Amino acid sequence: MQRVAALTDRRGASAFVSPFFEMAPWILVHDSKGGDALRWIRNEDRDRRRLRRRIVDQDVDALVCGWIDRESLVYLMCRSVSVFIAPCDEPAAGLAADVAARRPTAFATLENLRHP
Numbered sequence: 001m002q003r004v005a006a007l008t009d010r011r012g013a014s015a016f017v018s019p020f021f022e023m024a025p026w027i028l029v030h031d032s033k034g035g036d037a038l039r040w041i042r043n044e045d046r047d048r049r050r051l052r053r054r055i056v057d058q059d060v061d062a063l064v065c066g067w068i069d070r071e072s073l074v075y076l077m078c079r080s081v082s083v084f085i086a087p088c089d090e091p092a093a094g095l096a097a098d099v100a101a102r103r104p105t106a107f108a109t110l111e112n113l114r115h116p
Helices: 049-056 070-078 090-101
Strands: 003-008 026-031 037-042 062-066 082-085 110-112
Touching: 003 090, 026 049, 026 090, 049 070, 062 090, 070 082
Parallel strands: 003 062, 062 082, 082 110
Antiparallel strands: 003 026, 026 037
């Protein structure tokens, strides 16, 4: 996968995955094609419909997040965005990089990332 978004609890290298989808204050976009570049986008709206559209507009292959509502999950997967449910006590940037290093799939998937 080349571009991965992660919903985070704050901005910065030590930011953790936000536990709730629409309440995440920041979106981290990890671009492995651009030399592992990181871009931060503020989620000011705190509205799940706007947030999921914003994620799709970033042209990402996958999303790393905590809890996500069913409607948003279906919306993202129908637009070929794989969703990875992640532990909220690990740095989001590292999880996004790990997901970006995976081989792309022909269709969207749902996976639960577990502690090693």
